[in-house]
Amino acid sequence: xxxxxxxxxxxxxxxxxxxxxxxxxxxxxxxxxxxxxxxxxxxxxxxxxxxxxxxxxxxxxxxxxxxxxxxxxxxxxxxxxxxxxxxxxxxxxxxxxxxxxxxxxxxxxxxxxxxxxxxxxxxxxxxxxxxxxxxxxxxxxxxxxxxxxxxxxxxxxxxxxxxxxxxxxxxxxxxxxxxxxxxxxxxxxxxxxxxxxxxxxxxxxxxxxxxxxxxxxxxxxxxxxxxxxxxxxxxxxxxxxxxxxxxx
Amino acid sequence: xxxxxxxxxxxxxxxxxxxxxxxxxxxxxxxxxxxxxxxxxxxxxxxxxxxxxxxxxxxxxxxxxxxxxxxxxxxxxxxxxxxxxxxxxxxxxxxxxxxxxxxxxxxxxxxxxxxxxxxxxxxxxxxxxxxxxxxxxxxxxxxxxxxxxxxxxxxxxxxxxxxxxxxxxxxxxxxxxxxxxxxxxxxxxxxxxxxxxxxxxxxxxxxxxxxxxxxxxxxxxxxxxxxxxxxxxxxxxxxxxxxxxxxx
Amino acid sequence: xxxxxxxxxxxxxxxxxxxxxxxxxxxxxxxxxxxxxxxxxxxxxxxxxxxxxxxxxxxxxxxxxxxxxxxxxxxxxxxxxxxxxxxxxxxxxxxxxxxxxxxxxxxxxxxxxxxxxxxxxxxxxxxxxxxxxxxxxxxxxxxxxxxxxxxxxxxxxxxxxxxxxxxxxxxxxxxxxxxxxxxxxxxxxxxxxxxxxxxxxxxxxxxxxxxxxxxxxxxxxxxxxxxxxxxxxxxxxxxxxxxxxxxx
Numbered sequence: 005x006x007x008x009x010x011x012x013x014x015x016x017x018x019x020x021x022x023x024x025x026x027x028x029x030x031x032x033x034x035x036x037x038x039x040x041x042x043x044x045x046x047x048x049x050x051x052x053x054x055x056x057x058x059x060x061x062x063x064x065x066x067x068x069x070x071x072x073x074x075x076x077x078x079x080x081x082x083x084x085x086x087x088x089x090x091x092x093x094x095x096x097x098x099x100x101x102x103x104x105x106x107x108x109x110x111x112x113x114x115x116x117x118x119x120x121x122x123x124x125x126x127x128x129x130x131x132x133x134x135x136x137x138x139x140x141x142x143x144x145x146x147x148x149x150x151x152x153x154x155x156x157x158x159x160x161x162x163x164x165x166x167x168x169x170x171x172x173x174x175x176x177x178x179x180x181x182x183x184x185x186x187x188x189x190x191x192x193x194x195x196x197x198x199x200x201x202x203x204x205x206x207x208x209x210x211x212x213x214x215x216x217x218x219x220x221x222x223x224x225x226x227x228x229x230x231x232x233x234x235x236x237x238x239x240x241x242x243x244x245x246x247x248x249x250x251x252x
Numbered sequence: 253x254x255x256x257x258x259x260x261x262x263x264x265x266x267x268x269x270x271x272x273x274x275x276x277x278x279x280x281x282x283x284x285x286x287x288x289x290x291x292x293x294x295x296x297x298x299x300x301x302x303x304x305x306x307x308x309x310x311x312x313x314x315x316x317x318x319x320x321x322x323x324x325x326x327x328x329x330x331x332x333x334x335x336x337x338x339x340x341x342x343x344x345x346x347x348x349x350x351x352x353x354x355x356x357x358x359x360x361x362x363x364x365x366x367x368x369x370x371x372x373x374x375x376x377x378x379x380x381x382x383x384x385x386x387x388x389x390x391x392x393x394x395x396x397x398x399x400x401x402x403x404x405x406x407x408x409x410x411x412x413x414x415x416x417x418x419x420x421x422x423x424x425x426x427x428x429x430x431x432x433x434x435x436x437x438x439x440x441x442x443x444x445x446x447x448x449x450x451x452x453x454x455x456x457x458x459x460x461x462x463x464x465x466x467x468x469x470x471x472x473x474x475x476x477x478x479x480x481x482x483x484x485x486x487x488x489x490x491x492x493x494x495x496x497x498x499x500x
Numbered sequence: 501x502x503x504x505x506x507x508x509x510x511x512x513x514x515x516x517x518x519x520x521x522x523x524x525x526x527x528x529x530x531x532x533x534x535x536x537x538x539x540x541x542x543x544x545x546x547x548x549x550x551x552x553x554x555x556x557x558x559x560x561x562x563x564x565x566x567x568x569x570x571x572x573x574x575x576x577x578x579x580x581x582x583x584x585x586x587x588x589x590x591x592x593x594x595x596x597x598x599x600x601x602x603x604x605x606x607x608x609x610x611x612x613x614x615x616x617x618x619x620x621x622x623x624x625x626x627x628x629x630x631x632x633x634x635x636x637x638x639x640x641x642x643x644x645x646x647x648x649x650x651x652x653x654x655x656x657x658x659x660x661x662x663x664x665x666x667x668x669x670x671x672x673x674x675x676x677x678x679x680x681x682x683x684x685x686x687x688x689x690x691x692x693x694x695x696x697x698x699x700x701x702x703x704x705x706x707x708x709x710x711x712x713x714x715x716x717x718x719x720x721x722x723x724x725x726x727x728x729x730x731x732x733x734x735x736x737x738x739x740x741x742x743x744x745x746x747x748x
Contacts, residue, residue, distance in 0.1 A: 220611070
């Protein structure tokens, strides 16, 4: 379960699930920023490789609830239930092949889809139901690109997808891209806001309270401060666009 | 489990429960404001309809711990264990008939009742024990009214029971009352602090960052801001008394 | 599971555990301050007496990840898996006899030991594996003393180990010490920053919004404010060293 709410709303969803399947083992992924579909897609994608096959994910970051947005089930190695707004596709795609089913809407439309639509469907699938029991296969669904960046010679523009609980700043640049760029030359530092930040392998390669860039456990380029808070240190928050200069 | 603490205190309670019943499936409802019995009663009531019959709730919002306040078990479709301070009655009542048992106190009195009294009793009930094994039936218990409001012609006074994780402001006015008031005329707006706020059906019926009033998923009147924080926008917090004027 | 992160990082660890043992019943203890090994050791020790024998704890407060610090399994009545930095020893010791095994490191070293080393080992132990399957017994491990205090006549110096969710300030002075000191005379108050604070048995022995000292449910001396926040009231935070004067 990954949502942008938590609290009593998640509790109601868990009650709904346990009513249908009393043996369900429910894990909270985390609470993402309100209405932040991109952060939700990124974080859900970052954890799915560690979950068992056939795990059923309920993802609810749903600013469009109550509008015409569709609801979907995404079936691959793992199963995803939630709104058709891009949230579920990057995690599903990262696991390989998948099919998308559009959930047939009920009338009248319920108020809280997480509790009234997604949780009961997820619970029934955990009991043996199939995606096609709830809707029809479709090729029409919303995709988002959570690895949005641009490289022009020495300049990289990217997005801050997430600031974690330590204040580490996680960007939209995947490991492969940064390794390729670094391999081309002897560049071992990035300039951000005029500060030179060394690229490193672990958090401890720099002095205490000193910033560094590294490939973190989310597998993207991130900025950290050794035993400090990079978000505060650098003045960067989730959703910001930042421009980096590669230093030789 | 609903408390006003969380953290290591809830963890100790969970340990106690799992020692007695290793198969217990424990769900956190949410953490309410410190000592806020009314908010706790409201939130617990808002989730119980979604939980299975025979769910056992441990509710610990207990400013009177260490005083003469009694401890109770409330037995209805679901079972509630906690302090006799009003917290457990609105949720139990919302599910229909119920009986209250006063827990026979132990000597010497333990320091942390959540961990030392309520959690072990809840766990033993989940293992098959009965309320009468821990005390005697009573008609004397504390009730609180969490739907406290007053209507005089066009003026409604009510209480803010809860501000949710999005900043939505949830009042003490239940759906029935507001629907009746709205049905009497063509009123479709409420005035709060001199601001006219339209009554709407979904969060998206107004422009972005604009306030609205609606019946939310807690089934009470609430104020929200489309993709914003109504608590900050309106300067209202949990426990406030607010006065609304119905606009024609 | 006790960590200084939570969120998506704990979720990945839970996925790893459920992949190995789908029946694992995972409980979050709490999230401690970033890199605060002493607070983590104290809080884990405060909850272990309430958990069943053979509970497996994964403790990850690990500022030294990526350095030469060892990883250990501590086997006693309950089992602890985590870094060799002192975190796991006070909780293990509080339960009686224990043995320490140094985990044989894998090559190349993984980036996130909580997810890639500790969680899989804990899960395999929950499935029946033994500590000796993952390393060799050792007498060489790091111990920390979380009951660090000094008494000179009427003056006690101690450390603030934890500020809880209510703002209660929990010190490094255990119950036994404070009871002995209080027994020697008729002292019933402590002076802190020139304020006289009565020693009491329950939170309600003083007026509302008034500070008191007591033995709390962590079994150490703590400062509280009746229905208030002692940390804010006294201006004290986790990690502070404070000096108390016993008043006759």
